[in-house]
Amino acid sequence: MKIKQYWYSLAALFLMLSACTESVKTDLSQTAFIPKPVSVTASGSAFELNGATVVYVQEGVDGLLSSAEFLSNKINNFTGSAVTTETVSAAPAKGIYISVASGMPAQAYELNIDKKLVKITGADAAGCFFGIQTLLQTLPVKSNTGEPLVIPTGTITDHPDFGYRGAMLDVARHFFSVEEVKQFIDFLALYKMNVLHLHLSDDQGWRIEIKSWPKLAEIGGSLEVGGGTGGFYTQEQYSGLVQYAADRQIMIVPEIDMPGHTNAALASYAELNCNGKATELYTGTRVGFSTLCTDKEVTYQFIDDVVRELAALTPGPYIHIGGDESHSTPLEDYIPFVNRVQEIVVKYGKKVIGWDEIANATPVEGATVQFWADVENTTMGVEKGAQVLMSPAARAYLDMQYDSTTHLGLHWAGYIEVDNGYNWDPASLVPGIGKDKILGVEAPLWSETVTNIDEVEYMVFPRLPGYAEIGWTAPDQRNWDEYKARLGKHGNRFEDLGIDYYKSALVPWE
Numbered sequence: 001m002k003i004k005q006y007w008y009s010l011a012a013l014f015l016m017l018s019a020c021t022e023s024v025k026t027d028l029s030q031t032a033f034i035p036k037p038v039s040v041t042a043s044g045s046a047f048e049l050n051g052a053t054v055v056y057v058q059e060g061v062d063g064l065l066s067s068a069e070f071l072s073n074k075i076n077n078f079t080g081s082a083v084t085t086e087t088v089s090a091a092p093a094k095g096i097y098i099s100v101a102s103g104m105p106a107q108a109y110e111l112n113i114d115k116k117l118v119k120i121t122g123a124d125a126a127g128c129f130f131g132i133q134t135l136l137q138t139l140p141v142k143s144n145t146g147e148p149l150v151i152p153t154g155t156i157t158d159h160p161d162f163g164y165r166g167a168m169l170d171v172a173r174h175f176f177s178v179e180e181v182k183q184f185i186d187f188l189a190l191y192k193m194n195v196l197h198l199h200l201s202d203d204q205g206w207r208i209e210i211k212s213w214p215k216l217a218e219i220g221g222s223l224e225v226g227g228g229t230g231g232f233y234t235q236e237q238y239s240g241l242v243q244y245a246a247d248r249q250i251m252i253v254p255e256i257d258m259p260g261h262t263n264a265a266l267a268s269y270a271e272l273n274c275n276g277k278a279t280e281l282y283t284g285t286r287v288g289f290s291t292l293c294t295d296k297e298v299t300y301q302f303i304d305d306v307v308r309e310l311a312a313l314t315p316g317p318y319i320h321i322g323g324d325e326s327h328s329t330p331l332e333d334y335i336p337f338v339n340r341v342q343e344i345v346v347k348y349g350k351k352v353i354g355w356d357e358i359a360n361a362t363p364v365e366g367a368t369v370q371f372w373a374d375v376e377n378t379t380m381g382v383e384k385g386a387q388v389l390m391s392p393a394a395r396a397y398l399d400m401q402y403d404s405t406t407h408l409g410l411h412w413a414g415y416i417e418v419d420n421g422y423n424w425d426p427a428s429l430v431p432g433i434g435k436d437k438i439l440g441v442e443a444p445l446w447s448e449t450v451t452n453i454d455e456v457e458y459m460v461f462p463r464l465p466g467y468a469e470i471g472w473t474a475p476d477q478r479n480w481d482e483y484k485a486r487l488g489k490h491g492n493r494f495e496d497l498g499i500d501y502y503k504s505a506l507v508p509w510e
């Protein structure tokens with residue numbers, strides 16, 4: 001009798017335990033997705049992922065195969081197995097199936113997880129890739145633990161609030177290698193961000209090869225802040241980055257900052273200076289002291305060549321012309337300069353983005369002002385017909401310190417703790433600039449104090465997922481208390497990826 005009781009209670013305990021673990025693994029709604037999807041419905045069972053799983057992809061859709069291969073590679077790295085990718089003309093009965101369908105908003109996807117079949121249906125290739133990222137977040141954090149990979153079943157429907165969700169990396173103040181930029185791209189991809197803005201030139205460095213003006217990279221690219229060795233991307237390397245990003249549904253927006261922030265160019269070519277003398281290379285961190293010579297014709301020939309070469313290398317629709325802090329260019333010179341540069345961008349088939357100061361000129365059709373500091377400029381830009389890209393320094397600058405003890409970064413726009421970075425809504429930040437005027441959201445990382453990828457990681461994580469969610473998830477679906485619990489569950493993911501992140505005391509890390 002005693003022994004029988006013992007066995008009964010043991011069996012009961014076992015059932016309870018397995019029910020517990022089961023309930024975690026089979027309840028899709030318990031997954032800490034970032035960004036938070038539009039809707040998640042759990043159906044209470046599980047799909048088992050193993051070495052025999054095949055990733056099927058609908059034939060004849062541009063960009064789908066590379067996404068399918070991205071997924072297979074991730075699963076293989078994760079499980080140590082050799083999952084394969086196959087192109088098919090109709091949905092299979094089991095496995096993972098990636099396809100597109102009409103009738104969904106741009107970048108939308110639906111993820112249907114069944115016991116036998118996982119279906120990722122996108123509005124387009126981007127939607128499919130974002131669905132893949134959601135699927136990857138259902139997997140356990142630790143790779144190669146030997147445990148079977150079970151994915152809870154259910155349905156997710158999802159689409160982004162803003163089409164443009166980006167981050168900027170300043171590769172001019174400190175240079176970052178191709179490998180480091182690829183790691184940065186990987187970070188963006190994890191959270192469905194789709195734009196990498198590269199700040200390619202500044203006083204301290206010119207970082208892109210321009211074949212018709214070779215000294216820009218050779219001389220202008222040679223140093224960086226602090227006087228160390230700089231660097232530049234050859235055109236082949238830049239194209240490689242464009243492709244690497246495109247395979248992750250990310251477009252690159254290249255920026256050539258002008259007429260200020262141009263000392264590296266002015267040091268490379270004497271004729272770009274009004275006095276005809278090349279400047280010294282500069283490795284400090286002051287701003288506002290340099291300007292191209294706005295009334296020399298050679299300046300516009302130079303810009304024409306740079307924009308022509310850059311436009312040819314950049315499949316995305318935008319060229320960023322900078323335009324910020326041109327304190328050494330009188331406004332009466334700045335305005336015609338910006339207008340002429342915009343025409344050059346248009347001539348090469350691209351759309352203009354510029355920092356909010358360009359609103360002082362006349363924005364061309366389709367131009368975007370990037371709000372970073374000045375509400376008046378931004379409002380003026382909108383009145384003149386431009387769209388707005390939201391990068392408010394006090395909220396979205398990844399180079400701002402978390403608090404006064406942060407060993408990297410600046411604080412001219414304030415300290416940005418993780419809650420402060422998350423808790424704002426792009427469409428109600430500036431009175432009169434509603435959602436219909438806003439292209440999207442971008443978080444810039446300036447690199448005066450940031451010298452390598454580990455330091456980038458520390459400034460970017462854990463704030464980046466918050467900016468990704470601000471861009472993706474509608475404001476009425478977001479609140480800090482609920483978000484911080486989800487973010488806390490991503491700490492292990494950061495660690496598993498080797499990301500050196502700031503362990504904010506405001507977040508309940510698990």
Ligand code: TNX
Nearest residue numbers: 287324325355372399410446
């Ligand atoms: C302002 S933001 C700048 C940059 C600096 C940054 C540092 C902007 C358009 N200009 O030149 O790197 O502050 O936070």
